[in-house]
Amino acid sequence: MVEKIHGTSEASWAQVRTDYMSGLGHLFPALKDVSYGTATLDSVPTMRAVPEGSEPQRVLLYIHGGGYVHGGVEGYRGLTGRLAKALNAKIYAPDYRQAPEFPFPTPIDDVFAAYRAILSSDVDPKNLVLAGDSAGGAMVVTMMRKARDAGIALPAAGVAFSPWANLTHSGRSATVRDGIDPLCSVEFLNKLARMFLAGELPTHPDASPVFADVHDLAPVLIQIGENEVMLSDAIRLASNLGEARVRTSLEVWPGMSMSGICWPVSCLKRIKRSSMPSGFLMMR
Numbered sequence: 001m002v003e004k005i006h007g008t009s010e011a012s013w014a015q016v017r018t019d020y021m022s023g024l025g026h027l028f029p030a031l032k033d034v035s036y037g038t039a040t041l042d043s044v045p046t047m048r049a050v051p052e053g054s055e056p057q058r059v060l061l062y063i064h065g066g067g068y069v070h071g072g073v074e075g076y077r078g079l080t081g082r083l084a085k086a087l088n089a090k091i092y093a094p095d096y097r098q099a100p101e102f103p104f105p106t107p108i109d110d111v112f113a114a115y116r117a118i119l120s121s122d123v124d125p126k127n128l129v130l131a132g133d134s135a136g137g138a139m140v141v142t143m144m145r146k147a148r149d150a151g152i153a154l155p156a157a158g159v160a161f162s163p164w165a166n167l168t169h170s171g172r173s174a175t176v177r178d179g180i181d182p183l184c185s186v187e188f189l190n191k192l193a194r195m196f197l198a199g200e201l202p203t204h205p206d207a208s209p210v211f212a213d214v215h216d217l218a219p220v221l222i223q224i225g226e227n228e229v230m231l232s233d234a235i236r237l238a239s240n241l242g243e244a245r246v247r248t249s250l251e252v253w254p255g256m257s258m259s260g261i262c263w264p265v266s267c268l269k270r271i272k273r274s275s276m277p278s279g280f281l282m283m284r
Contacts, residue, residue, distance in 0.1 A: 013069055013070060013099075013100060013195075014101070017070045017071070017072055017098070018072075020066070020070050020075065021072040024075030024078070025074055027078070028077070028079060029077065030077035030078065031051075031077075031078070031081035033051065033052050033085070034049050034050065034051045034052070034081040034085065035049070035050045035051075035052075036048065036049055036077060037050070039092065041092065041094060042113040042114060042117035044094045044096060045094075045095045046092050046093060046095060046114060047074075047077070047091075047092070047095060048091065048093075049077070049083075049084045049090070049091040050084065051085045051088065051089075054089060054090055055088055055089065056090070057123075057124060057127045058087060058088060058089035059090050059091075059118065059127060059128050060083060060092070060128075060130075061091075061093075061094070061118060061128065061129070061155070062079075062080055062083065062131050063096075063130065063132030063133075063136030063137075063139045063140060063143075064132065064133070065132065065133040065134030065135050065136045065137065065161075065162075065164075066134065067134065067135050067164065067192035067196065068098055068135045068196040069098050069099050069100065069192050069195055069196060070192075071134075071135070071136075072095060073093045073094075076093055080093055087129075092114070092118065094110060094111050096111050096114070103196055104197050104200045104206075105206060107135070108142060108207075111143060112147075115143050115147065119152060127156065129159065130143055130157075130158045131158070131159040132161070133161040134162050134163070134164050135164050135196075136161075137161050137162055137165075137222075138160070138165050138207075138208070138209050140158040140160045140220070141163070141209040141212070141214065141217070141220065141237065141241075142206055142209055144158055144218055144220075145205070145206075145212055145214065146206075148217065154218045155218055157218050157219045157220070158219070158220045159220075160220065160221070160222045160223070160237075161224075162223070162225065162258050163209070163233075163234055163237060164230055164233075165208060165230065165233045166202075166208045166210045166230075166233035166237075167189075167193040167202035168202045168208065169193075169233075170233075171231070171232025173228065173230065173231040174186050174229045174232065177227055177228060177229045181227055181228060181257035181258050182257075183257075183258060184229060184230075184257070184258040185229070189229070210233055210236050210240060214237075214246060215244040216244075216246075217241065217244070217246045218246075220238075220246060220247070220249070221249045221251070222234055222238050222251070224250075224253070225252070226252050226253065226254055226255065227257040228257055228258050229258075230258070231252065235250065238250035
């Protein structure tokens with residue numbers, strides 16, 4: 001099923017990307033009471049979602065998933081629009097370049113450039129939250145690390161949905177959960193990893209945050225489904241963060257697989273039911 005949906009050859013990925021985003025956009029269309037537009041953050045094209053009556057100081061930088069290969073912001077209008085309404089915040093979603101045309105480290109560099117551009121505007125870091133799913137969830141942690149190492153401000157918090165935190169797929173769940181999730185097999189993840197890494201080691205800390213130094217980061221909320229192949233690595237990432245004295249909350253959702261972890265309706269329900277205090281996500 002994965003190959004049928006996502007294609008089988010590297011040459012097909014540009015069209016696969018378009019078709020995948022079109023499908024997501026059809027399933028989860030843009031909201032009528034949210035204004036969608038575009039912005040450029042340090043040369044990175046970015047989608048902007050602003051709900052009616054939003055508080056201008058609240059900003060969420062959303063990093064879309066897709067394994068660094070087949071994602072795109074057009075398919076995230078439904079999710080970002082609902083997040084914008086729930087958080088009463090402006091959402092910025094960088095349309096970063098992807099593999100195989102632009103492999104590692106280009107996607108990460110693009111998102112970090114967008115993050116720095118937001119900080120150089122009038123946004124107070126205390127009112128800025130990073131969030132993302134899959135590859136985007138991993139980049140949430142990577143962006144905070146890069147900000148720390150560059151000596152620039154960190155966001156108030158980070159939220160990682162189903163983070164693709166270990167491109168070696170060495171966690172136990174990669175074996176015992178493989179085949180349960182119809183949209184995310186280990187074979188498929190390995191294909192994405194090879195295209196993204198383009199010869200770089202999968203243990204590079206910017207590619208796999210489970211191998212990174214994660215001290216002195218902002219609070220992190222990780223949400224993942226119990227049926228995901230990436231479960232063990234999400235647990236490992238949360239453990240590493242906790243060991244580094246980073247305020248961390250890990251939530252494993254029963255019966256959930258990656259095919260459902262980030263869909264807009266369940267996503268919002270899980271955010272609102274999160275064990276983290278409401279202020280963590282600027283919700284009042």
